[in-house]
Amino acid sequence: MMHFCPTCANVLLVRTDRSPHEFFCQTCPYIHPIETPIGDRTVLKRKDVDDVLGGAKAWENVDSTEERCPKCEHSRAYYMQIQTRSADEPMTTFYKCCNHACSYQWREK
Template sequence: MHFCPTCANVLLVRTDRSPHEFFCQTCPYVHPIERVVGDRTILQRKEVDDVLGGAKAWENVDSTPETCPKCEHSRAYYMQIQTRSADEPMTTFYKCCNHACGHQWREK
């Protein structure tokens, strides 16, 4: 991004003229583009926290008769977490009791 030296707004690129130019929408500033302008910065991704608390969160939860949508096992572990504002209902998360499956889903 390039900024206007006069009013500090973001400069836009006009490509309908030759040479192309940077121009400001709020003041009459115009600057011709004389060379290729580019810079690439690869951003480091942040480590994402598991909102469900990871594997340890499922250690002491109860199970309920809920059918797994993946393997159709008849029971699933469940936990409820407040993911939205306080006036909204809690979200129920499920994990299949079949250890070979272990599919996780949330209540729709």
């Protein structure tokens, strides 16, 4: 929270080398002692994050392959390939376990 000088409207600074602490103006002789603690906290709302892989609908029409799930050891997994790096690097393969009880997702390492 910012406080402004009532005389010249500049931002007041805090001087902590004196007791009690005080607000002071750099351009005029205005000084105001700080008698009670002043605090203000604003919790910012985070932006909604877009799912880079397209969310649940991205897995609707994908093929499956023989790939073992590292979590449940199921033998098949759905897969899709997405270009996540520059064009001269290979595509990244993402997997999702075909076992609906598991549905673990991982990427090729």
